[in-house]
Amino acid sequence: MTVGYANASIYTPQGIIERGLLLVDDDGTIASIGDTEMAVSPDVEIRDASGLLLVPGFIDVHIHGGNGFSVMAAELEHLDGISRFHAAHGTTAFLATTTTAPLDRIVHALESAGSAVGRGRLGGAELAGIHLEGPYIDEKRRGAQSKDDIRPPDGREIEQLLAASNGQIRLVTLAPEVDGGLKAVRQLNGLGITVSAGHSDATYAEVVEAVGCGLRHTTHHFNGMSPLHHREPGLAGAGLLLDELTCELICDGIHVHPAVVKLLFDTKGPLNVCMITDAVTCAGLPDGDYGEVTMNDGQIYLKDGSSLAGSSLTMGQALRNAIAFTGYALEEILPSLTLVPARQVGLLDSKGTLEAGKDADFVLLDPKALQVMQTVVRGKTVYRRESDE
Structure with a gap:
């Protein structure tokens, strides 16, 4: 009917x-x-x-978990819990996002998520694909990612991961400056997979070279990357300056200062900002200790305080924050949560x-x-x- x-x-x-x-x-x-x-x-x-x-429904291309559920648990029950939690905050489609871990754990997570992609598989937001974040990152900018499991990209291992996902990987975060990084950018770009620079210490020149190889996206811009300096613009500066790059943004007022949120929108324009949550397992739960992290007033850190470790943000709150931080109208901000993420991961024909x-x-x-x-x-x-x- x-x-x-x-x-x-x-x-x-x-x-x-x-x-x-x-x-x-x-x-x-x-x-x-x-x-x-x-x-x-x-x-x-x-x-x-x-x-x-x-x-339009919000599309989150960077979710690790929420409400006690985790992508890396590699279980349908966890994916369904993530789906339902984020749907309650306006998300209608998402990419299950992995973390740097031993190869077998990543493979299991990819197999689980790959089998759950598609219409009607979950009870809330649709699982529209997978975001592989790591393990091909720069140790210097690892943030909360596992130091012991970082490794350089390997073409055959990438093929193994793609097969494990049942071909459902739509976005890959890597550091283009590491050994084999540019080769991986070319390999993934040739397969139609969006490549994002993140957890990267790349110089401006290295980012320009990676863009020439097919780099088109940056992961949680300003976080986990070489910063903007007046003598070396780094990845942060490259994202602001290079038209080819669309920049992810965690708009919680914690990861990025509200004034810098406005700077990003004013510089790139909403059509080149991709709002994400980077939500982790404890998002939506009370403050407290959760394994290797602790959450206090919604801020999530490694227990040693050395790094932020994801966010407790929802897309609905990200929308409200962006309007408050920038002064932009609802209709101006909406594309950053809808059209842009759909475009960046190849969903614009059906969503966004x-x-x-x-x-x-x-x-x-x-x-x-x-x-x-x-x-x-x-x-x-x-x-x-x-x-x-």
Whole structure:
């Protein structure tokens, strides 16, 4: 049965349609978008969304976990828990993100996630692919990544990891300056996989060379990378200056100062900023100690205090933060959570914007506080905020 969401303010690539009507076909795709006066069949089930904003679903290409669940647990139960937790905060699709670990642990995580990719496999946000973060990184910029398991890229090992994932790796974070780094960039780029520079101590010149080999993305910009210096721009400066690079951003006000968030948006523009959470297992849980990390007031550090260790951020909060930090309007920030991540990992044909024929992935927001009221994935409601929450 076709379902219609009526009387919402609908955010489309062509602009905002006030008192709009979005029709969802029974196959989970968007049938059409127009105003409430649009002629519809009498058998369409109309759902009133008066007073709400209907925006594209958020796409998070960098999630390690949440609500006690972890990608590296390599279990469907954990992936489903991650999916449901992040759906409650507006995420409709995500990439399960691995960490630097022994090869067998990475392989198991890839096998688990690779088998769960696709429509209807999980109960919340759709698992749309995998982000391989490490182990091909620079020890100097490892942050919370395992020092003992860092190693240089190897072409045959990369093939092994791709096979373990069932071909579902869409994004790879590596340090292009390490031995074999540029060769890996070329290899992955040739396979249509987006390559991101992260946990990298690359110089500006080394980043320029990597861009020539196919580098197109930076991982959690400003964090885990060579900083901007007036005599050596490093990876941080290269991301700001090179048009070929889209920059990930953890917009929690902890990883990146609010003023620097504004600097990134003002310099790159929202169409070249990719908002992420980098959420880890304890995101959504109370403050406390969790294995090798401790969380206090939402800030997650290694227990020795030497490094931040992921975030407790959600995409809904990232949206609200970005608007507060930059002064940009909702419609200006939205692409950084929707269109940009979809484009960067090859999902734009089916996700990232509200258009007829695309997946019916969208979020209904309260217009005052921009709280997530309902999350819809391929036409199915996977989260609804209760009135007494």
